Amino acid sequence: MNSLKLFARRTSAAFYNPTSSFSPYYRSLSSSVSAPPNNNNKLFVAGLSWSVDERSLLDAFSNFGEVTEVRIMYDKVTGRSRGFGFVYFAKDDFAVSAKDAMDGKELLGRPMRISFAVDRVRGDPTMVSRIRDSEAAIRYKN
DNA sequence: GTTGAGCGTT
Numbered sequence: 105m106n107s108l109k110l111f112a113r114r115t116s117a118a119f120y121n122p123t124s125s126f127s128p129y130y131r132s133l134s135s136s137v138s139a140p141p142n143n144n145n146k147l148f149v150a151g152l153s154w155s156v157d158e159r160s161l162l163d164a165f166s167n168f169g170e171v172t173e174v175r176i177m178y179d180k181v182t183g184r185s186r187g188f189g190f191v192y193f194a195k196d197d198f199a200v201s202a203k204d205a206m207d208g209k210e211l212l213g214r215p216m217r218i219s220f221a222v223d224r225v226r227g228d229p230t231m232v233s234r235i236r237d238s239e240a241a242i243r244y245k246n
Numbered sequence: 247g248t249t250g251a252g253c254g255t256t
Contacts, residue, residue: 148253177254188252214250222253
């Protein structure tokens with residue numbers, strides 16, 4: 105019974121909508137005190153060409169400010185790129201301007217889709233807000 | 247020699 109309710113709640117669109125009172129983020133929005141689900145200094149970069157490595161990703165993003173770390177996710181067995189990665193900036197402003205400039209731009213022939221990274225939480229599946237990043241960045245500011 | 251939406255390690 106309870107597990108059924110939980111399933112229904114988690115699969116509802118309201119659960120994933122931070123503006124909904126069904127969402128676990130609703131309280132943090134109301135109080136604007138808790139940690140935001142989005143990191144404004146970490147970028148999630150998807151749509152990467154298989155041949156893009158961390159070096160070329162760093163080169164592409166280091167013009168916008170200090171990049172503290174770059175990661176590309178590789179397949180455990182084949183060792184090939186999974187086509188997405190993360191870029192960590194020293195400041196939020198760097199990430200914001202990098203996203204604005206690079207989102208949709210091509211790297212090695214493929215357009216990158218960039219958004220602000222969400223924190224992965226142990227256990228639960230990662231929840232990605234369905235609202236636009238630009239909107240989220242404003243909404244979750246501080 | 248392949249594929250193409252996505253939110254990850256210690």
